[in-house]
Amino acid sequence: MRILVVGAGAIGGYFGARLLDVGRDVTFLVRERRAERLRQCGLKVKSPEGDLAFACPPIVLAKDIGQPFDLVLLSCKAYDLQGAIDSFAPAVGPDTAILPLLNGMGHLDALDARFDPANVLGGQCVIAATLDAGGEILHLNNMHSMTIGERTGGRSVRIDAIAAQLGGAGFDLNVSEDILQSMWDKWVFLATLATGTCLMRAPIGDILAAPGGEALLFQLFDECRGIAADNAHAPGEAVVARARAFLSERGSSMTASMLRDLENGAPIEADHIVGDLLARRRAAVNGVSALAVAYTHLKAYEARRSRMARA
Incomplete structure (x- = not known):
């Protein structure tokens, strides 16, 4: 499963790094400034749950996306949502699942307006993380969980396949049969x-x-x-x-x-x-x-x- 992580900041960078560490097919969609930083210094995570470092993490710019991904993992701030949507839109095909980890509910309306609502999943994460002045990801405590689910409720072949890719990556993964709740x-x-x-x-x-x-x-x-x-x-x-x-x-x-x-x-x-x-x-x-x-x-x-x- 080809996974596009939108951004390599505190949240996306953390979960993407954990997935990359266990061999998942992860690419980070970044802006030019972050791309240059990653080229120079790599992607580094400092965490009580184990540090990670990748000298050359897989990255792509929006203009260079050539084909759809299977899963888009979205974890930007709400005020950056529209720009993020524009940047990853070329990566969305008819069967691409979009997994947002934003807080609240308003982002679902924005995603539904741009993409097929059936392809927009529900999700949330619990983690305290930040970027330091040098661009390293600092995980501030032992909490690092992600919960995903179909917005229509219940389980599906799709959500189970995604869970199989996101699970076993060094963070807590849960599948909710009532993700909206x-x-x-x-x-x-x-x-x-x-x-x-x-x-x-x-x-x-x-x-x-x-x-x-x-x-x-x-x-x-x-x-x-x-x-x-x-x-x-x-x-x-x-x-x-x-x-x-x-x-x-x-x-x-x-x-x-x-x-x-x-x-x-x-x-x-x-x-x-x-x-x-x-x-x-x-x-x-x-x-x-x-x-x-x-x-x-x-x-x-x-x-x-x-x-x-x-x-």
């Missing part, structure tokens, strides 16, 4: 984590140490899962219990990657992670919506960042 479950938790840690500029442990911190986190979580319920994807009891345990862990250093991006003055996925969630709200909120306040906070950051870039 799995994606909603992650979205609810991620939106809570992102809004809470960005609004308070602090990890979970520090928020819990502040007056009203736990109540704020639980209010954000309850709002997010209420929106999921509005859309017929309420998290189950086990998911809720696990999320509440994470959100009430004293001394936890957990933050969202959005906070790291915000503190570094980088672009953030405010609209895709939080704005789109708010847009799907159906039931009224009693009193002040903490989620709406957090969204305003993130959009104010984006406005300030844009203004300073123009100055």
